[in-house]
Amino acid sequence: KQEVTQIPAALSVPEGENLVLNCSFTDSAIYNLQWFRQDPGKGLTSLLLIQSSQREQTSGRLNASLDKSSGRSTLYIAASQPGDSATYLCAAPGNTGFQKLVFGTGTRLLVSP
Amino acid sequence: GAGVSQSPRYKVAKRGQDVALRCDPISGHVSLFWYQQALGQGPEFLTYFQNEAQLDKSGLPSDRFFAERPEGSVSTLKIQRTQQEDSAVYLCASSRDRVTRNQRRNGYTFGSGTRLTVV
Numbered sequence: 640k641q642e643v644t645q646i647p648a649a650l651s652v653p654e655g656e657n658l659v660l661n662c663s664f665t666d667s668a669i670y671n672l673q674w675f676r677q678d679p680g681k682g683l684t685s686l687l688l689i690q691s692s693q694r695e696q697t698s699g700r701l702n703a704s705l706d707k708s709s710g711r712s713t714l715y716i717a718a719s720q721p722g723d724s725a726t727y728l729c730a731a732p733g734n735t736g737f738q739k740l741v742f743g744t745g746t747r748l749l750v751s752p
Numbered sequence: 753g754a755g756v757s758q759s760p761r762y763k764v765a766k767r768g769q770d771v772a773l774r775c776d777p778i779s780g781h782v783s784l785f786w787y788q789q790a791l792g793q794g795p796e797f798l799t800y801f802q803n804e805a806q807l808d809k810s811g812l813p814s815d816r817f818f819a820e821r822p823e824g825s826v827s828t829l830k831i832q833r834t835q836q837e838d839s840a841v842y843l844c845a846s847s848r849d850r851v852t853r854n855q856r857r858n859g860y861t862f863g864s865g866t867r868l869t870v871v
Contacts, residue, residue, distance in 0.1 A: 643794070673859065682756070682843055682862035683795070728794055738785070738808050740860075742794030 641666045641733045645743035652719055653751050660714040660746045662729030667707045673740070674703050674714050675728040683728065687714070719750045754778075756863035758844050764869045765834045773829045773866045777846030784827050785860065786819055787843040795843055801827060834870045841865040 642665045652658055664672070670691045675683040687696045687703040689712070695704040702715040716723060726747050730740040757776040765771050777784050783802055787795035788811075797811040803824035812819070816835075821827040831838055845860040 675862075680864070680867075682864045683845075683860075684862070685859045688859050730794075733797065738783070738800040739797035739811065740795075742796070744792070744794045 641669075641731055641741045643729055643731050643741050643743040645727075645729055645746050647746060648744065649747040649749075651749045651751065654719060654721060656719050656750075657715070657717050658719055658748070660716070660727050660729075660748070662712040662714070662743055664710050664712070664729075664731045664741075666731075666734040667710045668734065669707065669731050671732065672703075672705055672712050673730045674701075674712075675730060675742075677726045677728060677745070679725075686727075716748075719748075721750050721752050724748055724750050756844055756846055756861050758842075758863035758866050760866060761864065762867050762869075764871060767836060767870055768833050769870075770830065770832045771834055771868065773831075773842050773868070775827045775829070775844030775846075775863060777825065777827070777844070778848075778861055779825075781846035781848050781861075782824075783847040783849065784821060785845045785847075786827070786829050787845065788813075789841040789843055789865070791840075798829070798842075831868075834868075836870050839868055839870045841867050 644663045646661050673688045674686045677683050689696045689705045700717040705712045726745040728745045729743045733739040733741045759774045786798040789795040799819045800808040801821040816832045818830045843865045845862045
């Protein structure tokens with residue numbers, strides 16, 4: 640059964656810092672991995688989708704890497720801004736049904752001005 | 753529509769009451785998913801539709817939960833005889849294409865969710 644773990648659970652940084660969010664998954668036979676952002680009271684916004692054949696994806700100040708052999712993914716946020724404050728969720732396909740995503744519990748990020 | 757719309761945004765139900773949650777996916781999207789998100793947790797899969805066919809309902813926690821998508825567009829998640837443990841945010845997501853293992857997926861679009869509180 641696929642299990643996804645995210646650390647740290649919460650992170651507080653001053654504006655301008657670069658930061659790394661970590662995600663690990665138990666079943667490395669995945670075909671992609673996704674990172675989402677969730678603002679309080681809102682749904683999920685897809686940030687980056689990494690296919691299994693890729694090692695990383697970039698979108699603006701965000702860079703996500705994928706290492707299937709070690710069962711890890713990282714989300715790197717450069718030059719953080721207060722508007723980046725949100726919960727970041729990592730999701731991998733479940734191994735008992737490829738339609739479903741298995742989510743981690745998320746990292747709550749607070750960027751202070 | 754421009755996004756996935758869910759209604760109501762908030763629902764307070766007395767224990768034992770039946771509730772119905774609605775999801776309007778993006779027009780033309782083939783795949784539709786329901787997830788349940790408890791406070792402080794990540795979303796957990798409930799069920800998946802490809803058009804009107806419910807292909808996976810393995811995540812539904814009990815037979816009190818029922819989902820349908822009769823015409824392949826709007827979907828309804830129904831919870832009968834609600835219990836306090838049903839309190840959560842229920843998220844709906846849609847995707848343009850049907851999901852296959854080897855397909856490069858376009859990703860989901862999530863709605864804002866329905867927050868259900870059972871008292």
